[in-house]
Amino acid sequence: MNWYAIRAIYNFEMARTRRTLMQSIFAPVISTSLYFVVFGAAIGGRIQQVDGVSYGAFIVPGLIMLSLLTNSISNASFGIYFPKFTGTIYELLSAPVSMIEVVIGYVGAAASKSLILGAIILATAGLFVPLEIAHPFIMLFFLILTAVSFSLFGFIIGVWADNFEKLQLIPLLIVTPLVFLGGSFYSASMLSPFWQTVTMFNPVLYLISGFRWSFYELADVSVGVSLAVIVLFLAACMAVVWWIFKTGYHIKN
Amino acid sequence: MQTIVSIRNLSKTYAGGFQALKNVSLDIRRGEIIALLGPNGAGKTTLISTICGIVNPSEGQVLVDGKDIIKDFRATRSLIGLVPQELTTEAFESVFATVSFSRGLFGKAPNPAYIEKILRDLSLWDKRDNRIRTLSGGMKRRLLIAKALSHEPSILFLDEPTAGVDVELRKDMWKVVSALRESGVTIILTTHYIEEAEAIADRIGVMTKGELILVEDKAALMHKLGKKQLILDLKHPLETLPAMLSEHDLLLSSDGLHLTYTYDTQGERTGITTLLDDLRREGIGFRDLKTTQSSLEEIFVKLVEESR
Ligand SMILES: Nc1ncnc2c1ncn2[C@@H]1O[C@H](COP(=O)(O)OP(=O)(O)OP(=O)(O)O)[C@@H](O)[C@H]1O
Ligand SMILES: [Mg+2]
Numbered sequence: 001m002n003w004y005a006i007r008a009i010y011n012f013e014m015a016r017t018r019r020t021l022m023q024s025i026f027a028p029v030i031s032t033s034l035y036f037v038v039f040g041a042a043i044g045g046r047i048q049q050v051d052g053v054s055y056g057a058f059i060v061p062g063l064i065m066l067s068l069l070t071n072s073i074s075n076a077s078f079g080i081y082f083p084k085f086t087g088t089i090y091e092l093l094s095a096p097v098s099m100i101e102v103v104i105g106y107v108g109a110a111a112s113k114s115l116i117l118g119a120i121i122l123a124t125a126g127l128f129v130p131l132e133i134a135h136p137f138i139m140l141f142f143l144i145l146t147a148v149s150f151s152l153f154g155f156i157i158g159v160w161a162d163n164f165e166k167l168q169l170i171p172l173l174i175v176t177p178l179v180f181l182g183g184s185f186y187s188a189s190m191l192s193p194f195w196q197t198v199t200m201f202n203p204v205l206y207l208i209s210g211f212r213w214s215f216y217e218l219a220d221v222s223v224g225v226s227l228a229v230i231v232l233f234l235a236a237c238m239a240v241v242w243w244i245f246k247t248g249y250h251i252k253n
Numbered sequence: 254m255q256t257i258v259s260i261r262n263l264s265k266t267y268a269g270g271f272q273a274l275k276n277v278s279l280d281i282r283r284g285e286i287i288a289l290l291g292p293n294g295a296g297k298t299t300l301i302s303t304i305c306g307i308v309n310p311s312e313g314q315v316l317v318d319g320k321d322i323i324k325d326f327r328a329t330r331s332l333i334g335l336v337p338q339e340l341t342t343e344a345f346e347s348v349f350a351t352v353s354f355s356r357g358l359f360g361k362a363p364n365p366a367y368i369e370k371i372l373r374d375l376s377l378w379d380k381r382d383n384r385i386r387t388l389s390g391g392m393k394r395r396l397l398i399a400k401a402l403s404h405e406p407s408i409l410f411l412d413e414p415t416a417g418v419d420v421e422l423r424k425d426m427w428k429v430v431s432a433l434r435e436s437g438v439t440i441i442l443t444t445h446y447i448e449e450a451e452a453i454a455d456r457i458g459v460m461t462k463g464e465l466i467l468v469e470d471k472a473a474l475m476h477k478l479g480k481k482q483l484i485l486d487l488k489h490p491l492e493t494l495p496a497m498l499s500e501h502d503l504l505l506s507s508d509g510l511h512l513t514y515t516y517d518t519q520g521e522r523t524g525i526t527t528l529l530d531d532l533r534r535e536g537i538g539f540r541d542l543k544t545t546q547s548s549l550e551e552i553f554v555k556l557v558e559e560s561r
Contacts, residue, residue, distance in 0.1 A: 002327070008357025012346075019345055087341030091400070094305040095358040096330040 005097045009105025013079050017113050028067050032121045036128045050187050053216050056129040061212040062184030064121050068114050069150050073171050076110035076154030081167055099245035110151035118143055139214035149234035156240050178204040188220040257283040257439050263313035265299055273299040275463040286440040288450035291460035297443040298338055301410045305335045334406030336397045338413045344386040352403050359404035371399045391418050411442040427453050461557050482545045483514040488538040495535050501528050
């Protein structure tokens with residue numbers, strides 16, 4: 001294992017974050033605050049409580065997941081796409097590193113960044129609503145697992161994309177809708193039976209449900225199922241990365 | 254002489270079906286400077302990229318220090334530094350940070366003193382805190398060299414290191430390259446400047462259309478393929494060449510004052526003695542004579558033309 005290489009990639013990516021502090025940290029904080037103002041105040045005025053939790057508090061886990069997912073994907077996909085775009089990937093390809101080190105470096109940095117972001121959003125949310133976290137360790141576990149698996153997913157997108165449109169395509173067309181329809185802002189039980197069934201096919205629902213359970217012990221599906229889904233997703237991403245590693249797909253000629 | 258890079262029957266066909274390397278075999282000797290010449294699209298970059306791990310070979314094998322570049326990629330790549338043809342750099346990182354990054358990537362513990370030394374050698378120390386995008390083209394080229402040297406490689410690939418570099422700087426780079434060779438680094442470079450190969454290389458390889466058509470010691474190559482010319486400054490201008498001299502390969506200048514005789518150094522005999530005898534017999538006197546040898550450039554152009 002080339003530890004120096006992992007450290008070099010990780011530090012490089014974190015330095016990139018520091019250079020773009022505004023857009024990587026402040027922008028999500030501002031957008032989260034806006035969600036609170038719009039959803040919390042506007043909708044919260046009509047739906048006071050969901051299963052005994054105030055609406056403002058109810059949406060906190062969903063909001064964190066929303067940011068965690070989209071940022072993990074964009075950080076990791078951009079991180080690996082950019083060297084391909086500028087050509088600096090030559091250095092990575094000619095270095096004594098295998099895909100494992102590259103993945104740990106890029107995905108590790110993207111996930112760290114998302115976790116920092118998650119913590120900031122949690123703190124921001126604390127300013128608007130009283131927070132209680134029933135199972136802090138499980139919450140942390142969900143956070144880390146989600147950040148890692150979606151950074152891995154982002155990495156795959158970054159490897160696959162050969163132009164900027166493709167880089168945006170999957171996050172925009174698939175991930176964002178899934179997150180919005182995954183119960184960030186409502187409980188599945190609020191839907192009609194038909195839509196409840198449809199929602200069950202949305203993997204993000206399981207994530208948000210499990211994560212929310214760690215806060216309020218409220219869930220659309222059981223926590224075990226939630227955990228299984230995220231672990232399954234992580235395993236699937238790892239398999240794809242392994243395949244990329246075997247074939248050199250889209251990185252090498 | 255010990256072989257450090259051994260290329261055996263290497264072929265590369267790109268995804269589109271284009272064959273960029275055709276059965277290339279070459280042994281690179283430890284400590285030498287070998288220059289690869291060849292027209293655009295000859296396959297020089299493809300060859301280098303394959304050895305460095307950027308391009309997957311289609312057929313054949315490459316051994317670096319006796320180890321296979323695919324099975325033993327960690328060992329082989331740690332030995333190699335690469336300066337790519339394109340000026341590809343980060344934009345916002347600092348000079349010092351990017352060279353340190355390269356060192357880490359190649360698995361070496363941080364060593365700021367060594368990086369300082371490289372940056373000083375390449376006259377980049379003043380720019381160490383600059384963002385890369387604020388460097389000039391020539392500085393970026395040197396930065397790429399610094400990155401390639403950051404992990405103390407024993408084999409250095411330079412893909413057109415002096416493209417777009419001014420004459421003075423080019424000579425500075427030759428000095429850097431020579432100093433590296435002194436320290437035992439094996440250097441493989443590609444270039445379109447033949448005087449560059451002539452100035453610093455020990456051996457010359459010529460590629461065209463994916464084939465390595467020739468590898469030869471520089472001196473031997475120039476000797477073998479070199480045509481020499483004997484130029485005579487005549488005492489009195491000649492109107493035309495006397496018929497008797499027509500069997501010699503002679504050229505009379507338009508002012509009639511110079512005779513140029515071209516001969517092959519490899520021939521059985523140069524024919525100079527007979528020529529001089531014939532001149533005396535015709536009563537043609539000359540004031541001075543000199544010889545010139547064709548440059549590598551002429552040799553190279555001739556080779557590539559012949560293979561067309
Ligand atoms: N990624 C690629 N896909 C398909 N064909 C390629 C690719 N890269 C290079 N080629 C082709 O392979 C051939 C050799 O290219 P290469 O870059 O090795 O030439 P070169 O000798 O380095 O030329 P130059 O002196 O212009 O740098 C060219 O015909 C080129 O078009
Ligand atoms: Mg080239």
